[in-house]
Amino acid sequence: MTSRRRTSRSTKPRTVVRILLGAAMTWAGISHLTVARQEFRAQVPEFVPLDPDVTVLASGIAEISLGAALVLLVRRQATVGWVAAVFFTAIFPGNIAQWMHHRDGFGLDTDTKRFVRLLFQPVLIAVALWATNALRKRR
Structure with a gap:
């Protein structure tokens, strides 16, 4: 009974974080399609062969x-945790492009703010893997 209780307690924080991450991603995706479309266009790198608006819409749906x-x-x-980690990795060049090309968006109106934001992408990847217990399941 003790091990069952311990397992239940140890999964609760992961579950809460997983649901919060999922809700945040859903909200961000909806904002891609609605209120923040222009802001997200600032993150589309030049090398993406699609129209920036199409890229924003597709990434919002994803x-x-x-x-x-x-x-x-x-x-x-x-x-899903691994797919989310890959997604966060795939969109990272957009964050780099926003910093390198000095594009404002989401209140990131200085190079320092845009650079600091880059540091959070590995955190999102780690959170997706941790909250879904993806690393342990892989072993």
Whole structure:
């Protein structure tokens, strides 16, 4: 009984963080399609062969899907965690482009703010993997 209780207690923080991350991703995805479309266009690198608006819409749909999956697909959460980590890695060049090309967006109106934001992308990757227990499931 003790090990069952310990397991239950240790998964609760992960579950809470997983649901919060999923909700945040869903909200961000919705904002891609609505109120923050212009802001997200500032993050589309020049090398992306699609129209920036198409890129923002596609990434918004992907983010909504991943956010919902983080909340709803409990039995596949490790897989979804890996997909979310890959997604956060894939969008990182957009954050770098915003910093390198001095593009304002989301209140990031200085190079220092844009650079500091870069430091949070590895944190998002780690949170996605931790909250879904993806690293342990892989072993």
